[in-house]
Amino acid sequence: MLTTFGCQMNQADSQRLRGLLAKIGYAETETEEDADLILFNTCCVRQHAEQRLIGRIQSLINHKKRNANLIIGVSGCMAQNMQAEMLEALPLVDLVFGPNDIEELPLLLQKAANGKTLGSFVSKGSFDGDTADGIILSRPFSAMVNIIRGCTNFCSYCIVPYVRGPEVSRPMPELKAYISDLAASGVTEITLLGQNVNAYGRDIGLEEGFTQLLEMIEEIDGIRWVRFMTSHPRDFSLAAIKRIARLRKVCEQYHLPVQSGSNHVLELMKRGYSREKYLALVDAVREHISNACLSTDIICGFPGESAEDFNDTLELVAKVRYESAFMYYYSPRPGTEAAKMADQLSEEEKKDRLARLIELQNSISLEESRKLVGRDYEVLVESAAARDKNDLVGKIRSGRSVNFSGDKSLIGRYVRVRIEQARNWTLSGKLLPPEGA
Numbered sequence: 001m002l003t004t005f006g007c008q009m010n011q012a013d014s015q016r017l018r019g020l021l022a023k024i025g026y027a028e029t030e031t032e033e034d035a036d037l038i039l040f041n042t043c044c045v046r047q048h049a050e051q052r053l054i055g056r057i058q059s060l061i062n063h064k065k066r067n068a069n070l071i072i073g074v075s076g077c078m079a080q081n082m083q084a085e086m087l088e089a090l091p092l093v094d095l096v097f098g099p100n101d102i103e104e105l106p107l108l109l110q111k112a113a114n115g116k117t118l119g120s121f122v123s124k125g126s127f128d129g130d131t132a133d134g135i136i137l138s139r140p141f142s143a144m145v146n147i148i149r150g151c152t153n154f155c156s157y158c159i160v161p162y163v164r165g166p167e168v169s170r171p172m173p174e175l176k177a178y179i180s181d182l183a184a185s186g187v188t189e190i191t192l193l194g195q196n197v198n199a200y201g202r203d204i205g206l207e208e209g210f211t212q213l214l215e216m217i218e219e220i221d222g223i224r225w226v227r228f229m230t231s232h233p234r235d236f237s238l239a240a241i242k243r244i245a246r247l248r249k250v251c252e253q254y255h256l257p258v259q260s261g262s263n264h265v266l267e268l269m270k271r272g273y274s275r276e277k278y279l280a281l282v283d284a285v286r287e288h289i290s291n292a293c294l295s296t297d298i299i300c301g302f303p304g305e306s307a308e309d310f311n312d313t314l315e316l317v318a319k320v321r322y323e324s325a326f327m328y329y330y331s332p333r334p335g336t337e338a339a340k341m342a343d344q345l346s347e348e349e350k351k352d353r354l355a356r357l358i359e360l361q362n363s364i365s366l367e368e369s370r371k372l373v374g375r376d377y378e379v380l381v382e383s384a385a386a387r388d389k390n391d392l393v394g395k396i397r398s399g400r401s402v403n404f405s406g407d408k409s410l411i412g413r414y415v416r417v418r419i420e421q422a423r424n425w426t427l428s429g430k431l432l433p434p435e436g437a
């Protein structure tokens with residue numbers, strides 16, 4: 001049984017883990033009781049996730065007593081970051097390995113089965129063995145593709161560069177072969193992933209590598225929609241936006257994490273751009289990409305954030321009018337520069353600012369969603385809806401989810417839907433007959 005925490009990079013790593021496990025004879029179980037291997041693919045970006053995981057592992061003590069063959073493993077960023085502590089503090093855990101050591105899993109499992117408690121941290125940061133037939137997709141028509149691993153930005157609050165190592169881009173010819181194989185197997189939508197996709201190719205001597213990559217994918221038959229995340233505003237050039245605007249497969253979904261609307265805080269965060277530069281980027285996206293859907297990440301209550309700084313963030317949010325935002329209050333990550341900064345805000349103050357920010361963003365999200373009512377969209381049908389299994393859920397090009405009634409045979413197909421109702425982020429609508437029918 002494999003449980004994934006955290007970002008889409010982790011979801012993509014889980015695709016790979018599932019593939020490797022299937023190759024050596026493991027099949028996914030529904031419950032922990034039935035499992036001989038319980039693997040947690042973890043994230044360490046937020047402390048909350050660590051506490052949740054520790055609780056989950058401790059609750060497995062009875063399973064471990066009942067099943068002598070049960071192997072408990074932890075992979076991902078938290079595993080990399082807390083390798084020694086984890087093996088020492090959680091005696092139930094048999095194996096711990098980082099995100100760059102996924103290929104070692106079959107070997108580690110063999111050793112763990114022989115009763116050894118293991119940690120593996122080769123951290124070579126490569127894409128060795130990452131082939132299209134080595135993954136198991138949760139949806140056979142949609143795949144996540146890691147194009148660059150690691151990060152060299154060292155934003156002052158972030159643990160990722162320490163855990164995932166420096167940027168390593170996957171060579172373009174390999175990506176071409178990989179994505180062509182995915183397309184041949186029936187995948188029509190891909191999401192390109194990296195901590196900073198705009199840095200793609202920088203480490204392998206490519207100028208404007210990310211744009212070149214998108215232009216290459218535009219030519220691959222079978223791929224209809226291409227999404228990407230995460231973009232770094234500092235590295236997203238205006239020239240790139242103009243070139244991307246010409247590519248019809250690239251969806252109009254732009255996740256541009258701003259983190260703060262205050263220049264003072266952006267400097268403390270070491271984000272490498274100013275509020276003005278960020279707003280110029282937003283203007284360029286809106287000017288060149290029609291119907292662009294903008295989303296963002298915001299941290300409020302960063303050390304040293306004054307009331308005025310926070311107001312700058314509120315003002316920026318009101319100005320940009322994001323369709324959605326991931327909003328957090330700052331929580332210190334040991335080992336980062338920001339954790340040692342003076343002027344840490346109280347929990348109460350951070351929570352109060354977050355509540356105000358969420359209230360503002362929710363009202364904007366709803367207003368923006370309502371603008372879509374009455375319009376027709378192409379939708380990739382993803383699955384049965386979670387709440388009502390008779391309904392389907394799909395995504396439009398800009399990334400918004402739409403619920404509508406329809407037959408399950410439509411899953412994986414592209415259909416047209418008229419939007420009839422809008423909530424904050426989710427839409428509902430009715431299925432239209434195919435065009436020309």
Ligand code: SF4
Nearest residue numbers: 151154155158160195
């Ligand atoms: S760009 Fe900054 S926030 Fe994003 S992963 Fe790199 S260091 Fe962390």
